[in-house]
Amino acid sequence: MTGITVRAPAQAGISQAIARVVARIGDRIPFFLAAAALALSLSLPYWHMTLLAPQYPGGLRVWISLTKLTGDVQEVNGLNHYIGMMKLEDAAPFERAIAPYGVLALALVALLAGLLRRRWTALLAILVVIFPLVFVADLQYWLWYFGHHLDPHAALSSAIRPFTPPVFGTGRVGQFVVETRFDSGLYLAVLAAASALVGIIARLRGPAQRG
Amino acid sequence: MAERQDRPPSSIGQRKVSRRGLLGTAAGLSAGALLASCSVFQRKEETPKLGASADEIIKARQLTPEDVTAALMTYVPSGKYDEYLMFSSTGHGGQVLVHGLPSMRLLKVIAVFTPEPWQGYGYGGYTNEVLEGGYFHGKPILWGDTHHPALSETNGEYDGEFLFINDKANGRVAVIDLRDFETKQIVKNPLLVNEHGGCFVTPNTEYVLEADQYSVPLGGVYAPITEYKEKYRGVLTFWKFDRQKGRIVPEQSFAIETPPYWHDLADAGKGPSHGWAFWNSINTELAIPGIAEGRPALEIATTQRDMDYLHVVNWKKAEEVIAAGKYEEINGFKVIRMDVAAKEGVLFLIPEPKSPHGVDVTPGGDYIVVAGKLDPHVTVYSFAKIQQAIQAGQWDTDEYGIPVLPFEQCVEAQVELGLGPLHTQFDDQGYAYTSLFLDSAVAKWALGKPYRDDGWKLVEKLPVQYNIGHLAAVEGDTTKPAGRFLVAHNKWSVDRYASLGPLLPQNAQLVSIAPNQPMRVLYDCPIGIGEPHYAQIIKRERIKSWEIYPEVGWNPHTQSTDPNAVLKVGEERIERRGKTVEIWGVLLRSQIRPDLIEVEQGDEVIWHLTNIERAKDATHGFALGGYNINLSLEPGETQTIRFKADIPGTFPFYCTEFCSALHLEMMGYFLVKPT
Numbered sequence: 001m002t003g004i005t006v007r008a009p010a011q012a013g014i015s016q017a018i019a020r021v022v023a024r025i026g027d028r029i030p031f032f033l034a035a036a037a038l039a040l041s042l043s044l045p046y047w048h049m050t051l052l053a054p055q056y057p058g059g060l061r062v063w064i065s066l067t068k069l070t071g072d073v074q075e076v077n078g079l080n081h082y083i084g085m086m087k088l089e090d091a092a093p094f095e096r097a098i099a100p101y102g103v104l105a106l107a108l109v110a111l112l113a114g115l116l117r118r119r120w121t122a123l124l125a126i127l128v129v130i131f132p133l134v135f136v137a138d139l140q141y142w143l144w145y146f147g148h149h150l151d152p153h154a155a156l157s158s159a160i161r162p163f164t165p166p167v168f169g170t171g172r173v174g175q176f177v178v179e180t181r182f183d184s185g186l187y188l189a190v191l192a193a194a195s196a197l198v199g200i201i202a203r204l205r206g207p208a209q210r211g
Numbered sequence: 212m213a214e215r216q217d218r219p220p221s222s223i224g225q226r227k228v229s230r231r232g233l234l235g236t237a238a239g240l241s242a243g244a245l246l247a248s249c250s251v252f253q254r255k256e257e258t259p260k261l262g263a264s265a266d267e268i269i270k271a272r273q274l275t276p277e278d279v280t281a282a283l284m285t286y287v288p289s290g291k292y293d294e295y296l297m298f299s300s301t302g303h304g305g306q307v308l309v310h311g312l313p314s315m316r317l318l319k320v321i322a323v324f325t326p327e328p329w330q331g332y333g334y335g336g337y338t339n340e341v342l343e344g345g346y347f348h349g350k351p352i353l354w355g356d357t358h359h360p361a362l363s364e365t366n367g368e369y370d371g372e373f374l375f376i377n378d379k380a381n382g383r384v385a386v387i388d389l390r391d392f393e394t395k396q397i398v399k400n401p402l403l404v405n406e407h408g409g410c411f412v413t414p415n416t417e418y419v420l421e422a423d424q425y426s427v428p429l430g431g432v433y434a435p436i437t438e439y440k441e442k443y444r445g446v447l448t449f450w451k452f453d454r455q456k457g458r459i460v461p462e463q464s465f466a467i468e469t470p471p472y473w474h475d476l477a478d479a480g481k482g483p484s485h486g487w488a489f490w491n492s493i494n495t496e497l498a499i500p501g502i503a504e505g506r507p508a509l510e511i512a513t514t515q516r517d518m519d520y521l522h523v524v525n526w527k528k529a530e531e532v533i534a535a536g537k538y539e540e541i542n543g544f545k546v547i548r549m550d551v552a553a554k555e556g557v558l559f560l561i562p563e564p565k566s567p568h569g570v571d572v573t574p575g576g577d578y579i580v581v582a583g584k585l586d587p588h589v590t591v592y593s594f595a596k597i598q599q600a601i602q603a604g605q606w607d608t609d610e611y612g613i614p615v616l617p618f619e620q621c622v623e624a625q626v627e628l629g630l631g632p633l634h635t636q637f638d639d640q641g642y643a644y645t646s647l648f649l650d651s652a653v654a655k656w657a658l659g660k661p662y663r664d665d666g667w668k669l670v671e672k673l674p675v676q677y678n679i680g681h682l683a684a685v686e687g688d689t690t691k692p693a694g695r696f697l698v699a700h701n702k703w704s705v706d707r708y709a710s711l712g713p714l715l716p717q718n719a720q721l722v723s724i725a726p727n728q729p730m731r732v733l734y735d736c737p738i739g740i741g742e743p744h745y746a747q748i749i750k751r752e753r754i755k756s757w758e759i760y761p762e763v764g765w766n767p768h769t770q771s772t773d774p775n776a777v778l779k780v781g782e783e784r785i786e787r788r789g790k791t792v793e794i795w796g797v798l799l800r801s802q803i804r805p806d807l808i809e810v811e812q813g814d815e816v817i818w819h820l821t822n823i824e825r826a827k828d829a830t831h832g833f834a835l836g837g838y839n840i841n842l843s844l845e846p847g848e849t850q851t852i853r854f855k856a857d858i859p860g861t862f863p864f865y866c867t868e869f870c871s872a873l874h875l876e877m878m879g880y881f882l883v884k885p886t
Contacts, residue, residue: 072825
């Protein structure tokens with residue numbers, strides 16, 4: 001499919017260059033790309049953490065994807081029970097239940113925006129743009145929730161106060177070095193968001209469409 | 212019990228520690244909690260200082276250049292693995308040892324015929340059933356005399372899947388599964404009482420060979436010693452091994468009856484000699500004891516003849532004879548009678564210099580090397596010549612009608628090595644290595660063609676300390692020996708170690724057999740828990756053992772999931788049915804659930820226990836003092852114990868394997884109410 005020519009302003013500059021790129025890409029391909037990236041992200045982890053300690057030479061790892069938890073979940077849960085932390089699989093039950101459908105729906109929205117060259121489809125695709133932010137915000141909420149809902153009867157309950165782990169960082173904590181990192185699924189979602197944004201700009205700047 | 216310092220969360224033993232320390236132990240989502248206050252973790256690499264300080268150490272310890280070379284050849288740095296694993300018997304210790312080479316570090320003791328508490332072997336659970344498999348007429352036999360370990364083979368090479376080991380004292384064979392290094396089966400040979408010629412496997416582990424040593428009437432029934440010639444018999448056994456099941460199958464196994472010669476060591480043919488097996492023998496004099504009755508001592512009476520008999524067995528032919536139904540069942544075991552074996556071409560004898568010990572087939576399967584023991588030679592038989600002699604059909608028979616092939620027609624060479632040759636191993640350069648018991652030495656000699664052009668010649672002798680029995684070179688009895696090292700298993704250590712009382716450790720010496728260099732002793736390894744006889748050394752990477760059991764609820768006896776496993780915390784339960792109390796329990800750091808069991812005196816207790824851990828090394832023990840119950844439950848393992856609660860009282864049970872900072876709290880109470 002050929003791109004729509006955007007009438008470039010006379011003066012040279014960055015905005016002109018962007019406009020030229022956008023014009024070349026067009027207002028369909030970015031949405032298709034976003035749809036594909038979102039669909040692919042469903043099978044990939046969005047976030048992971050790595051725990052390194054002397055007695056775990058290879059480290060412990062937990063990957064969080066939209067549909068499942070993988071890695072050393074049981075071991076991490078086992079360690080966490082000493083401070084009365086909830087089990088990882090009990091986090092975000094509602095979000096995890098709807099996540100596959102929600103992300104699939106977002107992919108369909110992007111697909112629709114690619115197929116139907118209307119303004120409203122492009123505007124609907126704003127949901128794709130904000131999705132990664134929503135994910136990170138929700139993850140941070142649950143990290144706060146876990147850190148603030150410790151079982152007071154746990155072996156170490158008397159010695160620990162509520163805390164909020166950050167979603168992204170590296171720290172040395174006791175004998176553990178803990179790294180929390182975004183993972184490929186989330187990067188794909190970010191790619192989808194950026195791509196959708198390009199598509200939206202192209203659509204809005206293009207020849208007037210009905211709707 | 213020594214406290215391990217490396218179990219998480221180790222710091223929680225100290226209450227009121229800092230918040231940072233606690234978070235560290237908590238891990239998980241607490242992860243980056245203190246990111247703001249934490250620096251990025253950095254590992255500092257320090258370059259070790261060499262040179263001057265090494266010289267100082269050498270001087271201070273008065274090491275020779277040879278010592279330093281030996282140290283460099285054998286030292287395995289902290290955290291690094293050995294290249295090879297050696298499986299050795301422990302004689303009447305009844306177990307198997309696993310050493311790493313070249314460090315000679317003892318890595319594991321595998322419990323086989325003797326109960327072993329650390330592994331929970333023989334103190335409740337399925338391991339009791341394994342031991343019961345080896346009971347003799349129902350009588351518990353809780354030790355063994357292990358002699359010859361045999362690693363399973365594929366195409367004549369070790370495949371690292373199974374290990375077999377014999378018990379000379381009670382005529383038994385055990386199967387060890389190398390996925391978890393645990394004994395899975397003990398079979399009692401129903402035809403014999405005492406054995407020696409096992410375990411040796413055929414090139415694809417079709418069979419595990421085992422033969423009697425001291426003849427008895429078949430089945431070990433009573434017969435007067437004066438009827439030795441008529442009633443006593445030898446037994447060459449071919450135990451069928453089912454690799455899928457990981458078990459010996461007695462119903463598909465068979466044996467060949469022989470005259471009552473005492474069989475010694477054995478080996479299976481390979482390559483051109485595949486389908487054949489070889490045993491040598493002593494006491495073809497058919498001497499019997501009775502010093503008080505005026506008979507000469509056995510050591511005299513059994514060494515009168517100049518020649519004994521090498522037994523040559525066509526086991527492929529024996530399979531056909533069995534398939535044709537030409538066998539008898541004795542004690543439920545298929546036996547080819549010796550007249551049938553002779554007639555059908557299953558069994559032949561060849562004279563061999565008297566009182567031989569080892570019989571070892573060369574890597575190519577073309578020669579059979581018999582070590583003389585009382586003869587300074589090794590005698591090398593050619594398999595091709597043996598076949599020609601059989602084809603020629605010119606033979607005498609012994610007094611039992613077994614064909615005796617002419618010695619001269621079968622022998623390729625005799626090589627004079629020294630006094631007391633016992634056992635022979637091979638390397639990848641065409642050399643053979645034979646232990647010389649009386650000379651206390653290892654003889655290196657060259658094989659003839661096709662191995663070497665300068666063959667059938669003694670090359671070198673290396674003194675070892677002292678009285679060497681077996682020796683083992685790296686994969687030195689397979690079709691592809693790997694060379695580099697051999698281990699001399701010396702019977703006496705005399706002055707090699709500090710005095711430890713009158714029972715001295717055995718001395719296993721690591722010897723370098725590097726090509727184009729003189730042999731040299733690199734390391735002395737004391738063996739303080741038994742007397743190793745034979746050993747086999749395998750490349751480490753051939754063994755693919757499990758780090759944890761494959762699934763939670765794994766029954767190591769069936770090597771599958773156990774229907775009585777509890778897979779999750781909270782699913783543990785207790786059921787009472789009349790006088791039976793059945794418990795489905797679970798172990799994890801740091802709980803045994805359920806932790807309170809109340810029964811009535813006389814109740815039958817069935818207790819299933821599952822370690823649901825998935826972390827490597829997170830083993831839990833389960834000890835119930837007073838009831839002689841002690842299990843080792845490795846990550847994922849399920850075991851079932853059954854006992855009668857016949858002693859009333861209060862019995863704490865607990866985890867014996869230091870598992871976590873709250874390990875001491877990992878306990879419960881078993882209350883037996885008096886009736």
